Amino acid sequence: MLSADLDDILEDVFERVSKSRIFKNRDVLMPDFLPNRLPHREEQIRKVASVLAQALKGYRPNNLFLYGLTGTGKTAVVKLVTKKLSEKARERGVRLKVAFVNTKRDDTPYRVLSKLLENIGFRVPPTGIATAQLYANFKRLLDKRDLLLIIVLDEIDYHVKKHGDDLLYKLTRINEELRNSKVSIIGITNDVNFTSWLDPRVKSSLSEEELVFPPYTAPQLEDILRDRAQMAFEDEALEEGVIPFCAALAARERGDARKALDLLRVAGELAEREGRNKVTTEHVKKAWEQIEKDRVIEVVRSLPLHSKLILLAIAKLTKDGTVTYTGEVYKLYKEFTSDLGIETLTLRRVSDLIGELDMLGLISTQVVSRGKRGMTRVINLESDYKSVIKGLKDDPRVAEIAGLI
Ligand SMILES: Nc1ncnc2c1ncn2[C@@H]1O[C@H](COP(=O)(O)OP(=O)(O)OP(=O)(O)O)[C@@H](O)[C@H]1O
Numbered sequence: 153m154l155s156a157d158l159d160d161i162l163e164d165v166f167e168r169v170s171k172s173r174i175f176k177n178r179d180v181l182m183p184d185f186l187p188n189r190l191p192h193r194e195e196q197i198r199k200v201a202s203v204l205a206q207a208l209k210g211y212r213p214n215n216l217f218l219y220g221l222t223g224t225g226k227t228a229v230v231k232l233v234t235k236k237l238s239e240k241a242r243e244r245g246v247r248l249k250v251a252f253v254n255t256k257r258d259d260t261p262y263r264v265l266s267k268l269l270e271n272i273g274f275r276v277p278p279t280g281i282a283t284a285q286l287y288a289n290f291k292r293l294l295d296k297r298d299l300l301l302i303i304v305l306d307e308i309d310y311h312v313k314k315h316g317d318d319l320l321y322k323l324t325r326i327n328e329e330l331r332n333s334k335v336s337i338i339g340i341t342n343d344v345n346f347t348s349w350l351d352p353r354v355k356s357s358l359s360e361e362e363l364v365f366p367p368y369t370a371p372q373l374e375d376i377l378r379d380r381a382q383m384a385f386e387d388e389a390l391e392e393g394v395i396p397f398c399a400a401l402a403a404r405e406r407g408d409a410r411k412a413l414d415l416l417r418v419a420g421e422l423a424e425r426e427g428r429n430k431v432t433t434e435h436v437k438k439a440w441e442q443i444e445k446d447r448v449i450e451v452v453r454s455l456p457l458h459s460k461l462i463l464l465a466i467a468k469l470t471k472d473g474t475v476t477y478t479g480e481v482y483k484l485y486k487e488f489t490s491d492l493g494i495e496t497l498t499l500r501r502v503s504d505l506i507g508e509l510d511m512l513g514l515i516s517t518q519v520v521s522r523g524k525r526g527m528t529r530v531i532n533l534e535s536d537y538k539s540v541i542k543g544l545k546d547d548p549r550v551a552e553i554a555g556l557i
């Protein structure tokens with residue numbers, strides 16, 4: 153490309169984006185922004201606050217277990233209430249600390265304990281200490297601190313599914329061994345079946361108090377979006393109908409406020425990129441498609457190798473719009489594994505993995521009868537073909553056999 157062309161292109165893009173008057177403060181629509189108000193979560197805020205308020209009187213608050221689907225405000229409510237509680241405690245001279253650990257990010261017992269130690273002022277090297285020793289250190293140092301420590305274990309299912317409930321068991325018992333400090337635990341999950349992973353004793357101590365976060369309805373999402381849009385957008389930047397449309401789409405997605413906010417932000421960004429001064433429902437539609445594609449790419453990327461190969465087989469077999477069957481998929485999958493020189497999973501296992509791909513919404517399957525020959529599964533690619541291939545391509549092993557390089 154000639155450099156003059158490049159200059160023209162950049163000039164054009166910069167000009168368009170800087171001319172556009174869409175956002176006043178785009179940051180308030182970003183996922184990590186913590187608003188000061190959370191409409192339609194008054195009841196949950198009240199409950200969390202009333203459990204934790206014991207801390208201000210020097211008592212150990214009951215452990216608290218929160219669950220609800222994704223994007224229902226669990227993390228936001230806990231962050232907001234613990235922030236205010238910490239401020240109050242400081243004012244009143246109460247020795248209180250809140251340790252927030254996201255166990256999706258810090259999943260191993262080692263990392264969880266390192267985070268906890270960090271929170272009470274001790275740095276831990278990334279490896280090199282036995283976990284049992286780390287736990288003993290945590291207990292000893294915490295007791296020296298003479299503190300009330302509220303431990304928030306967010307997305308707690310990630311830790312427990314990978315490493316069991318050992319650490320959780322220890323933490324729910326730790327008060328029996330502390331003399332000066334006290335510990336309360338807040339567990340958060342969006343996995344409705346999470347407690348089946350827990351030993352009954354851990355389950356009952358963790359859920360001294362329980363709280364459910366229901367999905368938001370469309371009108372509730374509208375309120376949430378309006379509240380945020382006032383801070384995020386210039387006056388008049390949103391065409392009428394944009395907020396209700398975002399809310400309706402996100403309500404269909406099981407009342408997910410994160411999805412609703414993402415939609416509004418991406419719609420705004422698209423309008424900005426076009427150099428417009430108004431966000432329209434057309435932008436929301438495009439934003440929806442883009443978010444869905446990004447989600448598919450992300451999900452595909454994080455699949456294990458065999459699932460990727462199965463998905464590749466399904467994508468190839470259904471490319472021209474036809475459906476396929478378990479047997480066909482298995483045959484092609486077998487070719488892929490032999491090309492790669494890796495083991496081939498059994499048909500039964502592959503069948504299970506096909507079921508998992510269905511659960512993830514990447515494909516759809518339907519069991520149909522073939523008369524005397526028994527039952528079979530009709531399989532369809534449910535997600536955008538190009539996005540699936542894009543996600544698969546990121547894995548060099550898959551890219552190679554698919555001839556995608
Ligand atoms: N009532 C509300 N008012 C304003 N914003 C909200 C409200 N509920 C949620 N949000 C916003 O929606 C997004 C998702 O909320 P949050 O992270 O609390 O969900 P979550 O229940 O923790 O979901 P997950 O289970 O996926 O972690 C955040 O950006 C949050 O600020």
Ligand SMILES: [Mg+2]
Pocket residue numbers: 226227228306307
């Ligand atoms: Mg959360």
